[in-house]
Amino acid sequence: MRRLQRITNCVLTKNDKALLLQKPSRGWWVAPGGKMELGESIKESAEREFREETGLQVENVNLRAVFTIVIVENDQPVNEWMMFTFQATSYKGQLFEQSPEGKLEWKNISEVAKLPMAAGDRHMFSHVLHDQGVMHGTFYYTTDFDLVSYRLSTE
Template structure:
């Protein structure tokens, strides 16, 4: 099972997002954990590698299991740990090695192209809802959402 970490950085009414070239979807910058890292270390490292910025005071806000199905059978599964930060240092890359970086108005994020499950994560974080959101999302191989379960802790 792959472990993925990411971080949503907000600054006032703006959120820094990354548009991935493969699907054109907007995501929170992040990526795969390396051996021996904590989830927080991974989220901070991945964010820095993709944006050039060092987030400070990141807090865990969502934990998801993503299951990809083929003929109703699981063929891939990963865990995603999402952090939120409001403070950072450094200079943002003019161009990320992973796609297009852009500050987006928080009220516009829900209308951007993205994975259906990410909409729940962004809603939870960007609307400043309390607690840690937990969920499982089931997708087809072409990332159409089949079903989901969500709980708030």
């Protein structure tokens, strides 16, 4: 029986840079984040996960995207999760030299689209870094994380 997982992440932007995390397993760049804990709001989860992975306390945190991510095998859903993406524009604290989750690096916003990442994250980063409002969508991936199809809308 599959269980719906809830994930939050946050894109911290400052001037023309975004703080990203490179995960060691695939070498993909992501927005710092992770699984929600019982009883947390999505905003509390995003702030906690960001702090645990970067050492920074984000401020001015706003919801920017909500996605359903479905993993399919033999045309059948085998896993599903919801991802809530926030953006922050200021922070307090000292950035970890090394995150427990991988390598942290400030990247020029202009180079983010060229980095290795999940195909759906390209849409998320493009929206958060260049557009306004909240994006909604669903991504369908294979178990190897090849993007099969997607649909997106913004408000």
